[in-house]
Amino acid sequence: MRLSELTSRGSEVEVTGFSIDNRKVEPGHVFGAFRGAVHNGEDFIEDAVERGAVAVVCRDGIGTFKAQRIASDNPRETFAEMAAKFYGPYPENVVAVTGTNGKTSTVEMCRQMWRMMGKRSASIGTLGVTTSDDQVKTGLTTPDIVTFLNNMAGLKRMGISHVAYETSSHGLDQHRAEGVPLKAAAFTNFSRDHLDYHETMEAYFEAKMRLFDELLPEDGTAVVWTDDEYSDAVIARVKQRGLKLLTVGERGETIRLGDRRSTALGQAMAITHDGETHLLKLPLIGGYQAANVMTAAGLMLATGSGFGDVFAAMGRVSPVRGRLERAVITKKGAPIYVDYAHTPDALVAAIEALRPHVEKKLITVFGAGGDRDRGKRAPMGMVAAEASDIVIVTDDNPRSEDPATIRAEILEGAPDAIEVEGRRAAIEKAIALAEAGDIVLLAGKGHEQGQIIGDVTHPFDDGEVARECAA
Numbered sequence: 001m002r003l004s005e006l007t008s009r010g011s012e013v014e015v016t017g018f019s020i021d022n023r024k025v026e027p028g029h030v031f032g033a034f035r036g037a038v039h040n041g042e043d044f045i046e047d048a049v050e051r052g053a054v055a056v057v058c059r060d061g062i063g064t065f066k067a068q069r070i071a072s073d074n075p076r077e078t079f080a081e082m083a084a085k086f087y088g089p090y091p092e093n094v095v096a097v098t099g100t101n102g103k104t105s106t107v108e109m110c111r112q113m114w115r116m117m118g119k120r121s122a123s124i125g126t127l128g129v130t131t132s133d134d135q136v137k138t139g140l141t142t143p144d145i146v147t148f149l150n151n152m153a154g155l156k157r158m159g160i161s162h163v164a165y166e167t168s169s170h171g172l173d174q175h176r177a178e179g180v181p182l183k184a185a186a187f188t189n190f191s192r193d194h195l196d197y198h199e200t201m202e203a204y205f206e207a208k209m210r211l212f213d214e215l216l217p218e219d220g221t222a223v224v225w226t227d228d229e230y231s232d233a234v235i236a237r238v239k240q241r242g243l244k245l246l247t248v249g250e251r252g253e254t255i256r257l258g259d260r261r262s263t264a265l266g267q268a269m270a271i272t273h274d275g276e277t278h279l280l281k282l283p284l285i286g287g288y289q290a291a292n293v294m295t296a297a298g299l300m301l302a303t304g305s306g307f308g309d310v311f312a313a314m315g316r317v318s319p320v321r322g323r324l325e326r327a328v329i330t331k332k333g334a335p336i337y338v339d340y341a342h343t344p345d346a347l348v349a350a351i352e353a354l355r356p357h358v359e360k361k362l363i364t365v366f367g368a369g370g371d372r373d374r375g376k377r378a379p380m381g382m383v384a385a386e387a388s389d390i391v392i393v394t395d396d397n398p399r400s401e402d403p404a405t406i407r408a409e410i411l412e413g414a415p416d417a418i419e420v421e422g423r424r425a426a427i428e429k430a431i432a433l434a435e436a437g438d439i440v441l442l443a444g445k446g447h448e449q450g451q452i453i454g455d456v457t458h459p460f461d462d463g464e465v466a467r468e469c470a471a
């Protein structure tokens with residue numbers, strides 16, 4: 001493809017690919033030079049050109065180099081637009097999900113439900129790129145724009161027509177997950193996280209709203225979960241832009257949630273659509289998964305599925321890896337659940353999900369990630385202490401921080417909690433304390449396979465460790 005086909009400012013030079021890392025540049029590439037959190041990509045322009053970059057997308061006036069300059073006030077955005085043209089075509093039915101919690105669960109449910117309805121489907125997000133017969137891990141929710149577009153195009157080549165993907169606030173802010181035309185986009189909820197990066201709740205919210213303000217095209221449909229503090233703000237923006245809107249939740253107009261009660265194997269939910277109420281037997285526990293399955297159902301309706309098919313598929317969804325997953329039952333008879341709650345709101349949601357199943361005590365084990373939002377630590381301690389019977393504060397990916405300092409910051413919100421250094425020791429302690437009738441919740445790591453201490457990732461899987469300790 002010629003550069004002129006990717007931008008009106010381009011010459012007739014042939015383009016062979018795109019890179020954002022000079023070390024990956026090959027002859028014929030377009031190099032994106034971005035200022036990042038750690039490095040300044042502009043410092044690598046010279047090397048990228050030496051390696052054969054034919055064009056560089058960067059700010060105006062940066063350096064002099066022997067390749068075509070595509071100057072932009074927002075190089076990441078311009079680069080994403082050009083790369084999107086290069087890597088296409090993409091699957092026809094693509095939807096995106098944003099929100100603080102529930103993105104992974106919702107996209108995974110979309111993938112499952114489409115498959116049940118006979119569509120070839122995939123999801124992209126924290127769990128990696130998932131199809132019906134494969135899961136390729138990518139390390140981040142959205143690794144980078146080139147990987148994202150490459151994955152989307154690869155799925156199309158595999159014959160996949162339906163894809164649901166997660167848009168994290170980092171990904172939205174850095175234009176890491178866009179360029180693929182969207183049919184619909186969903187909002188799950190909004191609460192504190194990532195303030196280390198966004199600094200204020202307003203900036204964090206605005207990053208998420210790019211999905212509805214910019215990524216979703218004029219003819220796209222917004223699906224909004226209605227029962228969050230921020231739902232009305234999202235609905236107002238969607239209406240202001242004149243987008244089609246589907247609402248789901250207790251106040252939902254498209255799918256309304258009525259009575260919901262826990263059953264031994266999951267929950268029974270009354271849901272109303274088009275004036276008719278149906279009883280859904282969801283084979284998953286937890287109010288939060290009830291919310292996510294409704295949001296996923298909204299996305300199914302938005303991409304043309306009929307309610308009858310969607311309803312049948314909702315009743316057959318399987319658990320999502322690391323989200324309220326029962327790892328083992330201890331010798332004394334206490335079930336141990338693994339969950340990915342790593343924000344105050346998610347901790348509340350996970351504890352509330354288990355509460356109806358607890359006969360005696362709920363024991364919550366968790367920590368907080370190092371090099372991440374410090375301000376969420378004490379609130380996490382506070383909500384865990386309020387809603388659990390016993391709290392054990394331990395470590396979760398301390399990264400470059402001192403684990404004892406992180407624990408101390410959590411303990412400010414939970415002064416009566418038991419502090420245990422080292423996650424395995426904490427899980428052992430919880431198992432030792434748990435009696436028949438109790439439930440243990442191991443929160444924060446979900447599907448993760450490692451504990452990141454310093455720069456080293458040590459193999460660690462909460463479920464596996466629980467099974468070892470319970471044996």
Ligand SMILES: CC(=O)N[C@H]1[C@@H](OP(=O)(O)OP(=O)(O)OC[C@H]2O[C@@H](n3ccc(=O)[nH]c3=O)[C@H](O)[C@@H]2O)O[C@H](CO)[C@@H](O)[C@@H]1O[C@H](C)C(=O)N[C@@H](C)C(=O)N[C@H](CCC(=O)O)C(=O)O
Nearest residue numbers: 020021022036037038039041044140141142143144168170
């Ligand atoms: C803070 C943050 O989000 N950083 C992400 C961002 O990096 P950055 O642009 O700031 O990169 P940088 O290292 O400062 O480098 C700047 C530029 O120089 C380039 N470079 C750098 C070094 C070099 O030798 N040569 C070179 O060309 C880099 O490719 C980059 O374009 O863009 C990179 C890819 O384009 C990401 O890999 C990186 O994720 C880091 C590793 C990370 O930990 N991110 C987490 C916080 C994250 O994004 N998480 C969210 C999930 C959150 C959630 O779900 O709750 C996610 O979407 O995964």
Ligand SMILES: Nc1ncnc2c1ncn2[C@@H]1O[C@H](COP(=O)(O)OP(=O)(O)OP(=O)(O)O)[C@@H](O)[C@H]1O
Nearest residue numbers: 100101102103104105288291339340341346349350
């Ligand atoms: N709808 C929801 N409302 C509140 N909490 C939720 C909801 N969905 C999930 N959670 C909580 O958040 C945790 C993470 O869920 P999930 O992985 O689906 O979210 P995510 O938005 O993809 O998270 P991340 O930002 O890490 O990618 C769950 O384990 C659960 O504790």
Ligand SMILES: N[C@H](CCC[C@H](N)C(=O)O)C(=O)O
Nearest residue numbers: 342368369372396397444445
């Ligand atoms: N996507 C989230 C995951 C947090 C999971 C938790 N285990 C941690 O390491 O903080 C983040 O990068 O902030």
Ligand SMILES: [Mg+2]
Nearest residue numbers: 103104126141
């Ligand atoms: Mg996720």
